[in-house]
Amino acid sequence: MLRNFLTVGSWTMLSRVLGLIRDQLLAAFLGAGPAQDAYLVSLRLPNMFRRLFGEGAFNAAFVPMFTAKYETEGRTAALRFAGQALSALVAWLVILTIICELCMPLIISILAPGFQGERFEMALTLTQITFPYMIMICAAALVSGVLNGLGKFSAASAAYLSFNIIGIAAIFLGAYVWHSVALTSAWGVVISGIVQLGALYWAAHRAGVAPHLVRPSFSKDIRGLMRRMGPGLVGSGVTQMNLMVDTIIATRLPVGSPSILYFADRINQLPLGVLGAAAGTTLLPLLTRHVANNDRASVHASLNRALDYALLLTLPATMGLIALAPSIMAGLFSYGHFTVADALKSAQSLRAYALGLPAFVLIKVFSPGFFAEGDTSTPVRIGFFTLGLNLALNLALYKPLAHVGPPLASTIAAVVNVAILAVLLHRRGIFQPDPRLKSRSARIIGASLMMALWVAAAQKFAAPDLPNWHGIWRLSMLGALIVFGGVVYAISLDALKVLKLSDVLAALQTRIARRRTR
Numbered sequence: 001m002l003r004n005f006l007t008v009g010s011w012t013m014l015s016r017v018l019g020l021i022r023d024q025l026l027a028a029f030l031g032a033g034p035a036q037d038a039y040l041v042s043l044r045l046p047n048m049f050r051r052l053f054g055e056g057a058f059n060a061a062f063v064p065m066f067t068a069k070y071e072t073e074g075r076t077a078a079l080r081f082a083g084q085a086l087s088a089l090v091a092w093l094v095i096l097t098i099i100c101e102l103c104m105p106l107i108i109s110i111l112a113p114g115f116q117g118e119r120f121e122m123a124l125t126l127t128q129i130t131f132p133y134m135i136m137i138c139a140a141a142l143v144s145g146v147l148n149g150l151g152k153f154s155a156a157s158a159a160y161l162s163f164n165i166i167g168i169a170a171i172f173l174g175a176y177v178w179h180s181v182a183l184t185s186a187w188g189v190v191i192s193g194i195v196q197l198g199a200l201y202w203a204a205h206r207a208g209v210a211p212h213l214v215r216p217s218f219s220k221d222i223r224g225l226m227r228r229m230g231p232g233l234v235g236s237g238v239t240q241m242n243l244m245v246d247t248i249i250a251t252r253l254p255v256g257s258p259s260i261l262y263f264a265d266r267i268n269q270l271p272l273g274v275l276g277a278a279a280g281t282t283l284l285p286l287l288t289r290h291v292a293n294n295d296r297a298s299v300h301a302s303l304n305r306a307l308d309y310a311l312l313l314t315l316p317a318t319m320g321l322i323a324l325a326p327s328i329m330a331g332l333f334s335y336g337h338f339t340v341a342d343a344l345k346s347a348q349s350l351r352a353y354a355l356g357l358p359a360f361v362l363i364k365v366f367s368p369g370f371f372a373e374g375d376t377s378t379p380v381r382i383g384f385f386t387l388g389l390n391l392a393l394n395l396a397l398y399k400p401l402a403h404v405g406p407p408l409a410s411t412i413a414a415v416v417n418v419a420i421l422a423v424l425l426h427r428r429g430i431f432q433p434d435p436r437l438k439s440r441s442a443r444i445i446g447a448s449l450m451m452a453l454w455v456a457a458a459q460k461f462a463a464p465d466l467p468n469w470h471g472i473w474r475l476s477m478l479g480a481l482i483v484f485g486g487v488v489y490a491i492s493l494d495a496l497k498v499l500k501l502s503d504v505l506a507a508l509q510t511r512i513a514r515r516r517t518r
Helices: 002-030 034-054 057-073 075-102 104-111 118-130 133-149 153-159 161-176 181-206 220-251 257-292 296-333 340-355 357-371 378-427 435-462 471-495 501-517
Strands: none
Touching: 002 034, 002 161, 002 181, 002 257, 002 296, 034 075, 034 104, 034 118, 034 133, 034 181, 034 220, 034 257, 057 075, 057 133, 057 220, 057 357, 075 104, 075 133, 075 220, 104 118, 104 220, 118 181, 133 181, 153 181, 161 181, 220 257, 220 378, 257 296, 257 340, 257 357, 257 378, 296 340, 296 357, 296 435, 296 471, 340 357, 340 378, 357 378, 435 471, 471 501
């Protein structure tokens, strides 16, 4: 599990780094203004449906069914089921796309009620371009689920690099050739979906597990998939509604606020996407096998170790983001049209998001505990409660706290969500924290706090006015502070006996030696 966790995490990290470069270019060329706001809203709808039908309820229902069918009935039956599922998914998404394209003016007026005039027209045009991306990326997610269900994580994770590679190319073309960065970036989104689907299907074909389109039908397996998917779809929909609430509130704030919130969230998503995606992707098939074999002890052990790995990497990221937020936002984005003032506002939002980072990651860890047993209804009920809580908090906080209100509301709702998930899993006997997890968690918290204090002190001593530095000097000092924080954290882990640096180095040397002998 750890090897697969790191495999998915490594590819996702590379994708996030490329995504960071893409966001830096967007900030530099578009700044925090109307075009940026419109482009970011145009991504909200296809991304929402991608998470619903690609990475959310559909995949959560499909992967356990596909894995179980592969284990019990063999490859042929599993691939027949995958082909039926792919056909039903594509047919539904094509119909949905046609309806949404025809109703797009109404949809934009609901999604972005604060947009008027130029921002509304730009958001409408760009969303009509980006929306078909949903079809390709959801189909790609199903093919990725087939590969993940068979333990083939590398190809599925690597394919998603194309979104950011093509996105970067589109920005340069828009800036220097067609002189419309927002428009070319929107077309780049669609092209990247085609490339991702093609790359994943090619990988599945090479592995001999490529599903084929057939005439859509409501077979027994598809009806079972829909029954499993229904409650989870509502549950994932609740999560996406939380994001929609944040977007709606942001559009009612001053011009540029959606952009300020977006760039803060993108930095927060760097560790969240890497760790949350890796944990959820690798843990679900593993827990499904243990549940199918009625191996309760392995379920407990796998969940405990996944929590251990997640906390080991999430807590220092949280503390580091809080300690260095202004320097991070200025160092990464304060170029071109994105000013230092914009970066400092975005840093305030980042700190509010970062407070909830552990909760967001642990939701990804705990949710497979329900999905592996086929229970997708319980997270729905929890999700409805947290949706109401998030909406109430947003309405209460967005006026007095402006751009800090929506991220703080999301953080509080996520903390409540993960607490309820943990309590329910514990009552069911699925989550039983062992002494090792309790002891190591306390020491990891201590090491993370130590790292944050040393980093904050180092910045105050060496670069108290770092956000106002210029160019390469600012970025270089930020990099030095991050490296310093990593060294302090590693030493703290060793001192607190969480990890022995000598053992880690020895393991790395062994792995390098094995690769050289292949």
